Amino acid sequence: MLIRLAILFSGNGSNLENILEKLHKKTFGQNTFEIVLCISNNKDAYGIQRALKYDIETIIIEHQKFKTREEFDTNLVKLIKENQVDLTILAGFMRILSPVFTQNIKAINLHPSLLPLFKGANAIKESYESDMKVAGVSVHWVNEELDGGKIISQKSFDKDRLNFEEFEEKIHTLEHEILPLTIVQIFEDD
Numbered sequence: 743m744l745i746r747l748a749i750l751f752s753g754n755g756s757n758l759e760n761i762l763e764k765l766h767k768k769t770f771g772q773n774t775f776e777i778v779l780c781i782s783n784n785k786d787a788y789g790i791q792r793a794l795k796y797d798i799e800t801i802i803i804e805h806q807k808f809k810t811r812e813e814f815d816t817n818l819v820k821l822i823k824e825n826q827v828d829l830t831i832l833a834g835f836m837r838i839l840s841p842v843f844t845q846n847i848k849a850i851n852l853h854p855s856l857l858p859l860f861k862g863a864n865a866i867k868e869s870y871e872s873d874m875k876v877a878g879v880s881v882h883w884v885n886e887e888l889d890g891g892k893i894i895s896q897k898s899f900d901k902d903r904l905n906f907e908e909f910e911e912k913i914h915t916l917e918h919e920i921l922p923l924t925i926v927q928i929f930e931d932d
């Protein structure tokens with residue numbers, strides 16, 4: 743089966759590039775994956791350059807241009823539906839999505855903590871500073887609650903005596919492992 747993916751991002755785009763490298767036009771078992779749509783709400787996102795390496799032109803939809811969250815989301819939904827996307831991946835997409843999006847689009851999100859702990863935008867810092875002995879990353883289904891949908895996969899590690907830079911690097915390394923694997927697994931289980 744050909745699986746059509748959309749990726750939404752807002753900034754650096756290392757996860758976007760990692761998915762492109764590992765999954766774009768690649769076959770796993772019965773399934774071949776293709777990233778058919780990249781959307782950013784930020785015209786200066788570095789990920790736009792990364793997608794170009796794969797000849798993918800990112801569509802920019804600037805949220806500031808819409809009066810309401812729902813209007814912005816309506817545009818996202820329209821584009822995703824028009825492109826007959828099987829799964830949408832939020833990879834560093836820094837917008838809260840309304841039910842207009844969550845009730846119409848099958849999407850997963852990558853989050854840099856062991857959910858349900860440390861939801862929100864400061865997860866890495868909060869999980870580093872907590873007295874927990876382990877930390878990790880999660881992939882979950884997107885619903886109307888921020889970082890609150892059902893967890894699909896997680897990876898954890900011992901914090902040991904990592905300094906903050908080492909900790910952050912470990913998080914990103916695990917993110918790059920878990921997200922493509924999870925995408926492939928979702929369709930294996932289907």
Ligand code: GRF
Nearest residue numbers: 754755756757834852853854
């Ligand atoms: C990742 O840490 C992800 O967990 C969070 O945003 C970051 C995106 O990084 N949601 P990048 O833009 O993919 O490099």
